[in-house]
Amino acid sequence: MAKHSWHVVAVTFLTGWHPAGANGAQLEMPAESKAVFQLTEPLASYTLPLGPFRDGGIPGKTLEGRVTKTAWKTENPIRSTMDLLVPLRDQLESQGFAVLFACESFECGGFDFRFATPVLPEPEMHIDLGDYRYLTAEKGEKAVTLLISRSSTAGFVQVIEVDATGVTNGAEPSSETASPALPQPIQTPFTAQTPTPSAEPLKGDKLLTGGSTILDGLEFPSGSTTLPDKTYPSLDELAGWLKSNPKLKIAVVGHTDASGGLDVNIAISKKRAGSVRQYLIEKHGVSAAQVEAEGAGYLAPIASNLTEEGRRANRRVEVMVTSTQFQP
Incomplete structure (x- = not known):
């Protein structure tokens, strides 16, 4: 040792x-x-x-x-x-x-x-x-x-x-104590970043011409790979677009920052992408054959992993079209 x-x-x-x-x-x-x-x-x-x-x-x-x-x-x-x-x-x-x-x-x-x-x-x-x-x-x-x-x-x-010494049900918290003035970081949940400062609605033509798009407003509680049960406008719009174009296929891709090993980060990012896929299928009846879920881990950063702001930006979920032939 x-x-x-x-x-x-x-x-x-x-x-x-x-x-x-x-x-x-x-x-x-x-x-x-x-x-x-x-x-x-x-x-x-x-x-x-x-x-x-x-x-x-x-x-x-x-x-x-x-x-x-x-x-x-x-x-x-x-x-x-x-x-x-x-x-x-x-x-x-x-x-x-x-x-x-x-x-x-x-x-x-x-x-x-x-x-x-x-x-x-x-x-x-x-x-x-x-x-x-x-x-x-x-x-x-x-x-x-x-x-x-x-x-x-x-x-x-x-x-x-x-x-737990002396604690009984209904006991009042003690007022004596106090921890030293050490840093108290804010525990921020994972929130997918928007591709531009203005949060525009997801538009299908952007997916057809722009490669991939970051899904706005997805919130995973800290450490979670499951989307909370709430409404996500970007996913609702994506679902409508997919149902209007049933021959089109997409991939939902999760991304992480560079904390931790690659294999684990790929697994986490794929699980988060899987939660998005599940939302589209269960909430909106999108065909399962239209959506695949993948995880890239930390392999495709859009910002520096040396700062908290950059790491936060790298934790995101993107969507991209995988169809090679498509007629609207």
Whole structure:
């Protein structure tokens, strides 16, 4: 295992940030680490994952109490996620916490597991969907989950802590506390970008002459591959156009930013495109033979992946005509 120097920090069971020796679990983080995000909810619920993603969900146990979410970033590259996990796991076990569940990326359930459990947003918490580790530990009415991943230049640790001590139904949130003034990023859902600043309705002639068109107004909640059940004008218009031209065929193509591995991003983008296809077929009765769903992952960016604005623009769904002969 790679050698690191470590410094002691206390996790925040009921008491916020503390020096070593305070009550609660004591976790040592690498000395080059820094806390980049923290959010404390005096009274909330959190479901502890107790198994991998299967049959549409993650088995778990829900606790109610003080929930604290913290993201740590170590600026130096790490050899493996195991290098970060092992010292933290050993510390928890030495303090009486029992490990209830632990897994590694694909054995956890890959992107399905990651999207079914809370994850703090980029860039404070980065997840490589092909290289992450998860751990759930419990001690009495206190519990900790660790989510660990890395990029080519940094390591990332998410710590979620729950203290259910003394919580009863109907209890009022405590007013004492407070987390330090760390950055609190806005968790923005995926929203498909418009091809131009003015949001014009989708027009069939643009598809016939313009190659591909970005579908406007598609909203996937953070981490989801399913469209919420609502109305999407761009898809409604596309459906009408397809039904008026039943011999025409199209491909709906999902795109992602460059976070994570290619295979996983292709799978995610294809699932999102599949949700659009399903909307056209189920909501409007478009022929299934007219629409195919594909995923390009991060292979066709329209903006830089080095900025959040660029990554947001790259997360989109496009439509293109695949018919090579068509008479209106």
